[in-house]
Amino acid sequence: QSALTQPASVSGSPGQSITISCTGTSSDVGGYNYVSWYQQHPGKAPKLMIYEVSNRPSGVPDRFSGSKSGNTASLTISGLQAEDEADYYCSSYTSSSTLGVVFGGGTKLTVL
Amino acid sequence: EVQLVESGGGLVQPGRSLRLSCAASGFTFDDYAMHWVRQAPGKGLEWVSGISWNSGSIGYADSVKGRFTISRDNAKNSLYLQMNSLRAEDTALYYCAKGMGFGEFDYWGQGTLVTVSS
Secondary structure, three states: OOOEEOOOEEEEOOOOOEEEEEEOOOOOOOOOOOEEEEEEOOOOOOEEEEEOOOEOOOOOOOOEEEEEEOOEEEEEEOOOOHHHOEEEEEEEEOOOOOOOEEEEOOEEEEEO | OOEEEEEOOEEEOOOOOEEEEEEEEOOOHHHOOEEEEEEOOOOOEEEEEEEOOOOOOEEEOOOOOOOEEEEEEHHHOEEEEEEOOOOHHHOEEEEEEEEEOOOEEEEEOOOEEEEEOO
């Protein structure tokens, strides 16, 4: 159950776009379309932002989008806003365990 | 409104046990898988365990297999995590999370803190 690989940090200016990558294996990201992304502000619980690779829950701005190619998933945030500054985690269903889930190590997004 | 409220955390000595609970409301509890996810201080998220709607499927992370037991009581809309043989590395904020699809979580509680220390 190795963690998915994310960059430790990314940054961008307000109005710009950023992309966070999430690399796994064929046993998780590459094998299933059950990749999700979570936003976590300091001291708060994680919030679902993207599920099933590219779907947005109700209430999540369409500035947030997800995609996948092979074993790598990506989260793109366009039109960066100050409130987007947070930690972002990817996760994927994994066949290595019943009902198994593996998370990425997290990416700190700084809005300059 | 979906609510998940964890309880049962606290300070415990290494080797001892603790039982966490999660009270769910605002949705049909027995329609969904439920999970425990933890976050060590200053660290990332780690999936701990999951249980299907009818307890027919249960899974654990390798790091807790054989020590932790997940269970649920659909009549009480409650999820549990029995943690035995606790280690310092189990120190974390433990979140209860509602499952959707496969391995995705659409609602999270606020967490209960478990500290394992002598």
